[in-house]
Amino acid sequence: MTNLFPLILEHMYIVAIAIAIATAIGVVLGVISFWYPRLGTFILFAAEMLQTIPSLALLALLMILLGLGNTTLIAGLVLYALLPIVRNTNTGLGGVPDHLREAARGMGMNRMQRLALVELPLSFPMIFSGIKIAVVNSLAIAVMGVLIGAGGLGYPIYRGIQMRSFERIITAALPVVIMAVGFDYLMTGFERRLTKRK
Amino acid sequence: MIQFQNVNKSYGNKKILDDLSLEIRDGEFAVLIGPSGCGKTTTLKLINRLIEQDNGKITIDGRDISEENTVELRRRIGYVIQQIGLFPNMTVEQNISIVPKLLKYPKEKCDEIVHSLLKLVEMPYEEYAHKYPAELSGGQQQRIGVLRALAASPPIVLMDEPFGALDPITRELLQEETRRIQKKLKKTIVFVTHDMDEALRLADTILFMQEGKLVQAASPEEMLRNPANDLIRSFMGRHMESANGTAKLLAEDFMRTRVLKVPETMHTLECIEMMRQRDVNTLVVLHEDDTYAGTVSIETIRKHGQAGREIRELISDEAMTISRKEDARAAFDQLLASSLQYLVVLNEDGTVAGLITRTSMAKAMGEALWGELTS
Numbered sequence: 310m311t312n313l314f315p316l317i318l319e320h321m322y323i324v325a326i327a328i329a330i331a332t333a334i335g336v337v338l339g340v341i342s343f344w345y346p347r348l349g350t351f352i353l354f355a356a357e358m359l360q361t362i363p364s365l366a367l368l369a370l371l372m373i374l375l376g377l378g379n380t381t382l383i384a385g386l387v388l389y390a391l392l393p394i395v396r397n398t399n400t401g402l403g404g405v406p407d408h409l410r411e412a413a414r415g416m417g418m419n420r421m422q423r424l425a426l427v428e429l430p431l432s433f434p435m436i437f438s439g440i441k442i443a444v445v446n447s448l449a450i451a452v453m454g455v456l457i458g459a460g461g462l463g464y465p466i467y468r469g470i471q472m473r474s475f476e477r478i479i480t481a482a483l484p485v486v487i488m489a490v491g492f493d494y495l496m497t498g499f500e501r502r503l504t505k506r507k
Numbered sequence: 508m509i510q511f512q513n514v515n516k517s518y519g520n521k522k523i524l525d526d527l528s529l530e531i532r533d534g535e536f537a538v539l540i541g542p543s544g545c546g547k548t549t550t551l552k553l554i555n556r557l558i559e560q561d562n563g564k565i566t567i568d569g570r571d572i573s574e575e576n577t578v579e580l581r582r583r584i585g586y587v588i589q590q591i592g593l594f595p596n597m598t599v600e601q602n603i604s605i606v607p608k609l610l611k612y613p614k615e616k617c618d619e620i621v622h623s624l625l626k627l628v629e630m631p632y633e634e635y636a637h638k639y640p641a642e643l644s645g646g647q648q649q650r651i652g653v654l655r656a657l658a659a660s661p662p663i664v665l666m667d668e669p670f671g672a673l674d675p676i677t678r679e680l681l682q683e684e685t686r687r688i689q690k691k692l693k694k695t696i697v698f699v700t701h702d703m704d705e706a707l708r709l710a711d712t713i714l715f716m717q718e719g720k721l722v723q724a725a726s727p728e729e730m731l732r733n734p735a736n737d738l739i740r741s742f743m744g745r746h747m748e749s750a751n752g753t754a755k756l757l758a759e760d761f762m763r764t765r766v767l768k769v770p771e772t773m774h775t776l777e778c779i780e781m782m783r784q785r786d787v788n789t790l791v792v793l794h795e796d797d798t799y800a801g802t803v804s805i806e807t808i809r810k811h812g813q814a815g816r817e818i819r820e821l822i823s824d825e826a827m828t829i830s831r832k833e834d835a836r837a838a839f840d841q842l843l844a845s846s847l848q849y850l851v852v853l854n855e856d857g858t859v860a861g862l863i864t865r866t867s868m869a870k871a872m873g874e875a876l877w878g879e880l881t882s
Binding site: 426 | 555557577578579580581582583586588589590592593594595596597605606609655665
């Protein structure tokens with residue numbers, strides 16, 4: 310078990326970086342799709358399409374472009390994490406009550422100020438719940454990274470399969486499950502507090 | 508001074524503003540009022556360009572607002588909306604200092620503004636500044652909404668039915684406060700409402716609109732004395748009467764019109780059944796030509812009635828009647844002097860118009876004093 314610890318950390322690290330990048334890109338795309346609904350339809354469609362590509366195939370394609378290693382895995386995770394974040398950002402912004410939007414306009418906020426001071430803060434609970442979904446998904450998908458030479462908990466699971474050791478598979482898979490459940494629990498708790506304050 | 512010159516606005520085929528021209532002087536409390544759909548809110552929103560006119564010119568102090576930067580224009584005009592519109596993610600203090608911050612006032616000045624404004628409505632800084640809107644009552648929230656609009660000392664403040672969602676007592680408090688603040692800070696206020704009470708209480712000038720046109724612009728006193736048309740007269744209703752002092756309150760103003768009436772040919776058992784269903788103990792009985800015959804009470808039927816007989820023979824004439832055009836005062840005197848529970852109000856032709864009960868009398872009195880009662 311002790312030798313799994315660095316791998317658990319690496320697993321989390323990979324996911325954390327992927328989520329950070331996906332959040333940055335996803336929120337921007339979400340805002341764009343909110344501002345320009347026509348372009349938004351296209352963005353959401355593209356993000357949904359990405360989601361339908363099997364993870365193995367997507368990672369393999371990326372490997373051809375980017376080579377082996379963690380970077381490729383992160384790129385793959387980012388692509389998968391985009392949909393829930395873009396979609397929830399879009400939905401969250403769309404859910405800001407009209408009278409608040411009008412109050413903001415009437416007070417002389419320009420579009421950026423409305424976004425930064427009113428619309429994004431009010432959509433934050435929704436965006437956060439998108440991030441939560443992305444985190445839980447990514448923790449599971451990151452296991453596939455072993456096939457493109459990335460680190461994390463994929464390797465010990467793969468070793469277990471090769472050795473046909475049920476015990477090894479379980480000891481490596483369990484941390485993934487625990488992390489996913491743990492993050493889901495923590496983030497759901499935080500989410501509740503966010504929505505309660507409103 | 509705000510001026511509209513021949514302003515038109517349509518949505519599709521629907522004309523909202525029809526060649527509207529009006530003028531609001533500096534420091535004036537101007538109330539826009541009219542039936543719904545008359546264009547009063549559109550007029551208000553044209554001033555801060557939340558809506559753009561199709562044609563015509565709107566100027567503030569002689570400057571055409573369509574040539575100004577909308578964002579800068581709006582920062583110079585306070586805006587209060589009916590749904591209050593405080594941002595739930597910001598504290599009271601942050602909400603109030605939005606426009607000063609947009610205008611890049613230094614921090615000390617923002618602090619000073621928040622302190623002095625909260626003082627103006629007697630909400631201590633220590634207690635309220637760091638609360639979130641959700642922690643305040645509706646009335647407190649709208650106070651902050653008004654303060655927020657005043658924060659950057661705009662010479663003009665627009666208010667779109669700001670107190671419409673508040674309970675009557677809070678509404679009245681806020682009306683007084685707003686009036687006081689307006690006088691003290693010498694703001695030009697453009698205020699939209701559909702409530703004539705509010706208009707009469709607040710306005711220096713009432714601008715009455717109808718179908719996208721300005722029908723009359725006058726002081727409350729002037730409008731009460733000389734309403735330009737029947738619609739305005741009906742909007743002011745009871746205020747006109749009290750202002751002129753000539754109106755006589757008539758019996759018909761105090762009656763309730765839903766009365767249980769039966770023909771004299773009805774049978775006793777049916778009457779009892781009907782009374783039981785409607786939970787009353789007296790019925791008004793009519794002759795065959797619908798004129799008033801008298802009343803019949805459940806005790807009389809029980810005591811003297813025989814099953815299957817018509818109630819014709821049980822009618823009593825002990826209930827007092829009064830003509831609907833008679834002075835209400837007479838009705839009150841009769842009702843109070845006697846031990847009767849009600850008076851029957853008759854039309855000129857002898858048919859029944861309604862009843863005055865002690866309850867309907869009290870309700871009508873209340874409405875005459877305080878306006879429409881909710882229940």
